[in-house]
Structures are given as structure tokens and as C-alpha cells.
Amino acid sequence: MVFKANQASKFNEHEYRDFRSFLEKSCGILLGDNKNYLIDSRLRRIMRDHDIDTLSVLVKKVDRIGRDPLKQKVIDAMTTNETLWFRDRHPFEFFTDTLLGELSESGQPISIWCAASSSGQEPYTISICAEEFKKRNLSKAYRDVSIVATDICTEILEQAKAGVYEMLALNRGMSNDRLNRFFSEHQKGQWKIKPEIQSRVDFRQLNLKESFSTLGRFDVIFCRNVLIYFSSELQNKILRNIHSILKPGGYLFLGGSETPRGLNDFFEVRYYTPGVVYRKK
Numbered sequence: 613m614v615f616k617a618n619q620a621s622k623f624n625e626h627e628y629r630d631f632r633s634f635l636e637k638s639c640g641i642l643l644g645d646n647k648n649y650l651i652d653s654r655l656r657r658i659m660r661d662h663d664i665d666t667l668s669v670l671v672k673k674v675d676r677i678g679r680d681p682l683k684q685k686v687i688d689a690m691t692t693n694e695t696l697w698f699r700d701r702h703p704f705e706f707f708t709d710t711l712l713g714e715l716s717e718s719g720q721p722i723s724i725w726c727a728a729s730s731s732g733q734e735p736y737t738i739s740i741c742a743e744e745f746k747k748r749n750l751s752k753a754y755r756d757v758s759i760v761a762t763d764i765c766t767e768i769l770e771q772a773k774a775g776v777y778e779m780l781a782l783n784r785g786m787s788n789d790r791l792n793r794f795f796s797e798h799q800k801g802q803w804k805i806k807p808e809i810q811s812r813v814d815f816r817q818l819n820l821k822e823s824f825s826t827l828g829r830f831d832v833i834f835c836r837n838v839l840i841y842f843s844s845e846l847q848n849k850i851l852r853n854i855h856s857i858l859k860p861g862g863y864l865f866l867g868g869s870e871t872p873r874g875l876n877d878f879f880e881v882r883y884y885t886p887g888v889v890y891r892k893k
């Protein structure tokens with residue numbers, strides 16, 4: 613690592629390295645070089661509230677196995693929760709127009725896992741797709757859809773569970789038509805997702821670095837825009853674990869810049885215009 617001390621830097625090289633190693637060990641997130649400003653801006657408030665003067669004292673307090681409220685606060689602060697409604701659009705069009713119909717043919721309920729659900733936009737988008745599929749097919753071909761939505765960040769999970777959004781967040785991908793159909797006005801400037809959309813989604817905390825074999829078995833897994841934060845070894849491990857809990861022939865959606873590299877024996881690519889989805893072999 614090339615460590616550049618600068619005037620704004622509040623940490624020495626040693627502290628920076630220990631914090632970086634704590635973060636990767638506890639949640640897989642890799643910090644690049646010279647992210648002093650990021651650590652400082654995200655942890656300043658926590659350190660102040662807990663009377664902690666240096667990064668090394670903070671690391672000493674949180675670098676332990678198991679759950680601890682301060683450790684969770686630090687992890688929450690270091691996650692990047694950027695998300696939007698119908699992100700990239702085409703995966704959700706393919707999901708509604710093609711995949712839900714195919715999966716419904718089995719006659720069984722459809723189980724979905726949204727593996728990095730952030731503030732809820734992605735799992736609620738999936739639930740809206742299911743609702744639109746249901747309406748379009750006049751319930752004829754519709755099978756019950758249930759969605760398990762997980763994230764490591766406890767703070768963002770609370771927001772997701774509440775299902776209340778400001779216009780600023782809704783303006784990122786939610787059309788007026790869908791806003792009127794699937795949300796009701798909550799307070800001035802805030803909208804709440806309707807119960808028929810919310811009730812399909814079960815939010816839980818889960819660290820992708822840990823085992824998720826007890827989560828269940830899924831027809832479709834959305835694991836989008838989270839693997840990019842991890843090392844290629846961890847990505848590989850998570851993708852193998854995902855493979856093991858997909859039902860036979862189940863599907864995996866990844867983010868636009870993510871691929872199951874080196875896992876040709878596990879997944880086959882299914883192309884649709886203009887994207888790809890990975891099918892369990």
C-alpha cells in the first residue's frame with residue numbers, strides 16, 4: 613500500500629492499516645489506499661459520541677469476534693447504501709415480462725432473495741414487479757411471491773422496514789404512475805409503500821461474509837452492486853454459497869459491473885436484450 617500523509621490526515625499508517633484489516637475481516641469491505649477522508653468523515657461523529665480520540669483506540673474496542681453495538685455502528689457507517697428504484701431498468705423488465713411467467717409454470721410459490729437490500733428500493737421494486745405481473749395476468753398465472761431482503765447495515769434496514777420515502781429518493785426511478793398506484797401520502801413530502809407491496813418482503817440482517825445456508829432455498833437471487841466492495845476471493849466464496857442455495861435452474865442477477873468470474877461450472881449465462889442473468893447449472 614502507498615500511504616500518503618497529508619495535512620488533513622488524522623491517522624498514521626499503522627492505524628490506517630489496522631482499521632482496514634478490521635473492516636475487511638468483519639464485513640469484507642476493502643478500503644483502497646488513502647481513504648483517510650472517508651474514514652474521518654464517516655467515523656467522526658461516532659468517535660466524538662464515544663469519547664474516542666484515536667483510530668487505534670476505536671479499533672481496539674471493536675476488533676473482536678461476535679456482536680457489539682459499537683462495532684455495528686462502525687460497520688453501518690462504512691457501508692455505501694447507494695440505491696434507486698428499478699435500477700438499470702432492464703433486469704426488472706426481463707423479470708416481469710419473462711421470468712415470472714416461466715417460474716409460475718411450476719405451480720409452486722416463488723421465493724426470492726434480495727441479498728443487499730439497502731433502504732428497500734430493490735426488494736420493493738421486485739414486489740412491484742410481482743404485483744404488476746399479477747394484475748396483468750388477472751391472477752390466472754400468478755403464484756405467490758415472497759421476498760427475503762437482507763443487508764448488513766442495521767440503520768438502513770430500519771429505514772427499509774418503515775417503507776417511507778421522501779420525494780428526492782422517489783424521483784430516482786419511480787414514475788408518477790407507479791407512485792400513485794403503490795404508495796400513499798404519509799406526511800408532507802413523504803410517501804409510504806402500500807401494504808400489498810410491503811407485505812411480500814421480510815427484512816433481516818445478514819452479513820454476506822458469514823454462512824447463509826439457513827436462509828432457505830430460492831428461485832431467484834438478486835445480489836447486485838455489493839460484490840464490487842469485496843476481494844475476488846470473497847466474491848468467489850459468496851457466489852459458490854449463492855449457488856448452493858439456488859433451487860435447480862434458479863437465477864442470479866448481479867450488478868452491471870459484476871460477473872461470476874471463474875465459475876463456468878456453476879452458472880450458465882442467459883442473454884436477454886440488453887442484459888444477462890446467470891442460471892444455476
Ligand SMILES: C[S@@+](CC[C@H](N)C(=O)[O-])C[C@H]1O[C@@H](n2cnc3c(N)ncnc32)[C@H](O)[C@@H]1O
Pocket residue numbers: 639640641691692693694695696699727728729730731734762763764765768818819820821835836837838841867
Ligand atoms: C450499493 S448498495 C446496493 C443496493 C442494491 N442492491 C442496489 O443495487 O441498488 C450495497 C449494499 O450492500 C450492503 N453490504 C455491504 N457489505 C455487506 C455485507 N458484508 N453483507 C451484507 N450486505 C452488505 C451495504 O450495507 C449496502 O446497503
